[in-house]
Amino acid sequence: MVRLALPATIVPALGCDAVGVPARYGFRLLARLPRNGCVFADADWWWWIVPAGSDQELTWPLPAHYAEGAYVPAHRPRLIHWPDDDSPYTPPIPLYLMACQLTGTAPLWRVGVSGRA
Template sequence: MATLLSARGRRVPGPVRHSDPDGEVRLALPPSLPAALGCDAVGVPARYGFRLLSRLPGNGCVFADTDWWWWIVPAGSDADLRWPLPSCYAADAYVPDRRPRLIHQPDTTSPYTPPIPLYLMICQLTGVAPAWSVPGVGTPL
């Protein structure tokens, strides 16, 4: 988990599969699906993978290895959201190098899964109440 959180400031141009010394890999998007909004990834343990894939109204690129499934979301999809455990948010789509492979490619020209439906579905599957902060609401003046 610590290696996922340490990836926050990294930027690698283009959709390349890039390994680093920390044992992480950047998920490589197909060249036909440009990530104009940047890309991060949201991972869940594999036991939730098929349920999420079949229930979400729209899926972008989805990667999987034996232990985790990863959905590509626009960069910054963690702003004002607390993704519930056991999910994991991976900035710049850097994930542990367990040889993830692309298992789902969207029929659209966008590589992204809409983050809010994904977040709400993960909350439902994990039994966690959705929680996010609204800037300016409840903050002292």
């Protein structure tokens, strides 16, 4: 496990988690999302930085992987996309909906249920 390291000039005011998808989906997601924050990649996975807690009330579709604290099972991930502004975040709802579409999964919200203690 490695923690995705944001550039020193970008401050994650809302904390950081990450959402990963297999590399085969990477370019399609990057091209279709209305806004991309920091995106990291290695040979097998692409990782989007999202605000901490972006997993609340969402069931991320397999094979997507939600990583709290941006600790990811990756081998030497590198920053491949730098945001146009000083926010490291990709909006989680468009990312979630695109991940569902690419994986052929219906979106599922757990209304009023939180997986956090």
